[in-house]
Amino acid sequence: MTALVEIRKLSKTYVRGKQKVEVLHGVDLDIAAGDFLALMGPSGSGKTTLLNLIGGLDTPSAGSITVGGQRIDQLGSGALARWRASHVGFVFQFYNLLPMLSAQKNVELPLLLTRLSAAQRRKNAAIALQLVGLQDRATHKPTELSGGQQQRVAIARAFVSDPALLVCDEPTGDLDRQSAEEVLTLLRRLNREHGKTIVMVTHDPKAAEHATHTLHLDKGELVETAAMAH
Amino acid sequence: MKYLHLVWAALLRRKTRTAFTLLSVLAAFLLFGMLDAVRTAFDAGTNAAGADRMIVSSRFSIIQPLPYSLLSQIETVPGVKAVAYANWFGGTYQDPKNFFPNFAISPNYLDLYPDIVLPPAERKAFDATRTGAVVGATLAKRFGWKIGDRIPLIGSIFPKRDGDSTWTFDLVGIFKARDAREAGLEQQMLFHWKYFDEANAYYRNQVGWYIVKVADPAQSDRIAQAIDRLSQNSDHETRTETEQAFQLAFAKQIGDIGLIVGGIMAAVFFTLLLLTGNTMAQAVRERVPELAVLKTLGFSNRVVLLLVLAESVLLVALGGVLGLGLAALLLPAVNAAAGGQIVLPPVGLATWTLGIALMLLIGLVVGALPALRGMRLNIVDALAGR
Ligand SMILES: Nc1ncnc2c1ncn2[C@@H]1O[C@H](COP(=O)(O)OP(=O)(O)OP(=O)(O)O)[C@@H](O)[C@H]1O
Ligand SMILES: [Mg+2]
Numbered sequence: 001m002t003a004l005v006e007i008r009k010l011s012k013t014y015v016r017g018k019q020k021v022e023v024l025h026g027v028d029l030d031i032a033a034g035d036f037l038a039l040m041g042p043s044g045s046g047k048t049t050l051l052n053l054i055g056g057l058d059t060p061s062a063g064s065i066t067v068g069g070q071r072i073d074q075l076g077s078g079a080l081a082r083w084r085a086s087h088v089g090f091v092f093q094f095y096n097l098l099p100m101l102s103a104q105k106n107v108e109l110p111l112l113l114t115r116l117s118a119a120q121r122r123k124n125a126a127i128a129l130q131l132v133g134l135q136d137r138a139t140h141k142p143t144e145l146s147g148g149q150q151q152r153v154a155i156a157r158a159f160v161s162d163p164a165l166l167v168c169d170e171p172t173g174d175l176d177r178q179s180a181e182e183v184l185t186l187l188r189r190l191n192r193e194h195g196k197t198i199v200m201v202t203h204d205p206k207a208a209e210h211a212t213h214t215l216h217l218d219k220g221e222l223v224e225t226a227a228m229a230h
Numbered sequence: 231m232k233y234l235h236l237v238w239a240a241l242l243r244r245k246t247r248t249a250f251t252l253l254s255v256l257a258a259f260l261l262f263g264m265l266d267a268v269r270t271a272f273d274a275g276t277n278a279a280g281a282d283r284m285i286v287s288s289r290f291s292i293i294q295p296l297p298y299s300l301l302s303q304i305e306t307v308p309g310v311k312a313v314a315y316a317n318w319f320g321g322t323y324q325d326p327k328n329f330f331p332n333f334a335i336s337p338n339y340l341d342l343y344p345d346i347v348l349p350p351a352e353r354k355a356f357d358a359t360r361t362g363a364v365v366g367a368t369l370a371k372r373f374g375w376k377i378g379d380r381i382p383l384i385g386s387i388f389p390k391r392d393g394d395s396t397w398t399f400d401l402v403g404i405f406k407a408r409d410a411r412e413a414g415l416e417q418q419m420l421f422h423w424k425y426f427d428e429a430n431a432y433y434r435n436q437v438g439w440y441i442v443k444v445a446d447p448a449q450s451d452r453i454a455q456a457i458d459r460l461s462q463n464s465d466h467e468t469r470t471e472t473e474q475a476f477q478l479a480f481a482k483q484i485g486d487i488g489l490i491v492g493g494i495m496a497a498v499f500f501t502l503l504l505l506t507g508n509t510m511a512q513a514v515r516e517r518v519p520e521l522a523v524l525k526t527l528g529f530s531n532r533v534v535l536l537l538v539l540a541e542s543v544l545l546v547a548l549g550g551v552l553g554l555g556l557a558a559l560l561l562p563a564v565n566a567a568a569g570g571q572i573v574l575p576p577v578g579l580a581t582w583t584l585g586i587a588l589m590l591l592i593g594l595v596v597g598a599l600p601a602l603r604g605m606r607l608n609i610v611d612a613l614a615g616r
Contacts, residue, residue: 048614057526057609057610058609058610078530081525081528081530081531082530083528084526084527084528085527085529086528090526090527096523096526098239098523099520100239100242101235101236101239105235109524110528113529118232157527
């Protein structure tokens with residue numbers, strides 16, 4: 001199996017005034033193409049930090065990250081922004097939709113950065129909304145949707161430009177069981193039927209069951225999880 | 231342009247705040263449109279005057295009359311092409327508050343003022359009617375006068391020789407200004423000097439001022455000196471100056487209008503800067519997470535910067551265009567309400583150009599800091615609410 005994401009000796013240190021906080025210490029990790037990886041661990045263990053590095057939202061203090069054969073740890077902010085636009089989709093705990101835009105317009109956002117015409121953008125966004133089962137909510141604003149529906153719109157926005165990688169930070173953290181299941185089922189479909197590689201941070205063991213693998217992070221290091229292996 | 235809906239969405243996010251900001255921008259540019267019209271009106275008084283005309287008045291005071299006998303002497307000065315004369319009447323219509331310029335003129339006065347356009351037939355009627363009068367279109371409209379009306383003026387300065395202070399004139403013509411910038415002319419009423427001279431109780435063979443047309447404006451200095459020499463050491467010494475200098479001196483008595491207008495506008499726009507600056511800073515502050523999301527999706531720093539700048543420019547331009555447009559609509563109403571006492575020119579190209587340049591400038595200045603803030607914002611920190 002080829003690795004889509006290769007992480008070597010990855011460290012991240014935050015400097016706050018004179019204090020240095022080393023959040024990740026020499027993390028080594030391969031994520032195979034087509035994997036659905038759940039990342040668990042106690043609060044403050046560095047899960048979000050690791051996810052942000054994989055998604056190119058932040059740059060490491062040391063080590064390397066290669067995604068699809070491209071080193072992203074050395075890219076400048078402009079190149080990194082362009083890379084994110086075409087290679088990775090993001091899903092957050094609190095959906096982070098733009099409140100003034102309809103579901104349709106929210107999903108179209110990433111397509112504004114492509115060469116697609118307005119008509120094509122509309123069409124692609126409509127297809128994405130259909131895939132998450134919200135075609136009849138296209139004109140609704142986020143406040144007119146339930147949490148689960150908002151998160152599905154956010155997922156549609158994450159994959160509408162067809163990135164190979166989806167990174168999700170506690171996507172069900174704010175949802176009830178029922179909505180959470182819908183979202184997880186959706187992610188699993190994207191993984192199985194559309195071949196998206198997914199990295200998902202979660203606190204919920206039930207959510208992790210939907211993934212193909214689960215890794216644990218503790219105090220900035222990946223730990224062996226023999227206990228978790230079935 | 232495909233980002234325009236994002237800019238609109240940002241402005242519509244807080245409708246009340248945007249509406250209030252828009253209103254204050256509108257008010258500022260409404261004021262700008264009005265004041266610029268005032269400034270233009272005063273500038274026109276000094277610019278439009280023909281340099282080939284000079285005014286001969288008493289050296290001591292404009293109200294001191296000059297002898298009629300000076301006419302033939304001035305006419306003989308080399309370089310003088312024609313000489314007309316006039317006398318201030320200062321009559322009022324019905325109510326002393328109804329002020330408008332009215333004066334008695336020589337038969338050739340209108341020939342020296344091509345700026346005053348009177349239909350030839352009406353000119354003929356005027357020349358043929360001893361008690362005839364012609365008025366500007368603005369004035370005629372103000373009092374609802376029509377040709378054929380008999381107009382009684384109270385000669386509060388000059389009663390008639392028979393002791394009656396009511397002068398009756400036959401309205402025989404209505405004239406227009408040749409150039410819209412000289413619309414002030416249309417508030418005047420003109421009638422025959424001869425009628426005035428024969429019928430008034432005080433003056434005989436005296437004129438208020440002479441108007442001299444010169445053949446070559448370049449020679450006007452020399453001609454002015456020659457004219458003033460005619461009355462040197464007499465009891466009626468004259469001062470001859472170009473019409474422009476004459477009007478400039480008059481306008482300066484009111485004050486430097488340009489400076490006053492500039493001062494007011496500087497204060498208004500400074501306040502506007504603080505106000506819209508505050509609005510924009512607030513708008514960006516509360517949208518930090520949204521801007522962070524845009525950046526997460528791959529929007530570059532430059533696009534985020536431009537989005538915020540476009541938002542502030544659009545805000546100011548929208549209010550500004552509405553304000554200037556309103557000024558353009560209101561100016562005729564102001565002129566009407568002023569009853570022709572002041573005539574402000576319409577909002578012209580120069581005002582629009584300056585106004586739009588100001589809108590862009592204010593929009594950019596006001597948007598600069600919030601836009602930089604949006605551009606520099608760190609995604610990870612912003613997403614975590616730090
Ligand atoms: N920008 C930053 N500046 C300083 N410290 C930071 C920064 N980002 C994260 N940290 C610190 O790094 C540690 C790990 O943070 P991170 O958000 O990765 O944890 P997490 O595993 O996602 O926790 P949670 O489950 O609560 O989301 C925390 O102690 C946090 O305070
Ligand atoms: Mg986290």
